């Protein structure tokens with residue numbers, strides 16, 4: 001096993017560090033210790049590439065530098081919003097600052113009067129790559145995540161009418177609620193998963209990843225021609241039909257059947 005290229009002080013050094021009050025060094029050690037503890041508890045591997053330590057996925061929401069999202073990747077969803085099916089993947093970027101995890105509410109952004117839920121399968125990238133051939137694309141995946149692509153639909157409609165970007169509609173704080181990391185080996189066929197979403201106990205979205213227009217290998221390969229994909233980046237693969245509005249006080253519950261589920265409360269910012 002390659003050497004972990006990171007500062008690991010001995011317990012003697014640690015005591016000396018604490019004594020001398022070198023808090024910065026202590027923080028490095030503590031960070032390492034907590035990371036190890038985290039991995040031990042989630043059974044997730046530490047992935048070591050090119051002499052650098054890179055954590056294989058479990059902390060993608062802290063470490064990832066971009067979220068590349070795919071729009072209109074399900075025919076029925078494209079149709080429900082009156083859109084044509086795209087010939088090439090329709091891409092947009094959400095910032096990592098949009099991530100939230102269970103326990104933190106989704107905040108309706110200021111001025112938004114139509115916040116929509118969109119449930120999606122997210123793909124977590126495990127290693128850096130550009131111009132990735134389609135037949136090697138799945139080697140770049142470390143795992144998956146259940147994600148919501150919360151969308152300020154009214155902002156988006158105005159942006160579409162004016163030919164403006166979707167950044168405000170898609171990238172605001174709390175617009176990307178995510179589940180825990182799901183290691184790759186827990187999902188044998190990512191193209192045969194049932195995605196579901198309820199609002200206040202009422203079924204809203206039911207779909208299967210079998211209906212994706214562009215498959216994961218195609219998306220990874222296509223995206224990597226334009227954006228270098230890096231470890232812990234996430235690709236959101238589009239939402240099935242049934243998107244709709246939520247208001248303050250609503251509770252969104254969503255899942256990938258048999259694998260994961262979570263819930264988020266919606267609040268006005």
Ligand SMILES: O=C(O)/C=C/C(=O)CC(=O)C(=O)O
Nearest residue numbers: 070071072073081083238239
């Ligand atoms: O074209 C529209 O009006 C809206 C498209 C979306 O928001 C698409 C998605 O984000 C998606 O399909 O997942």
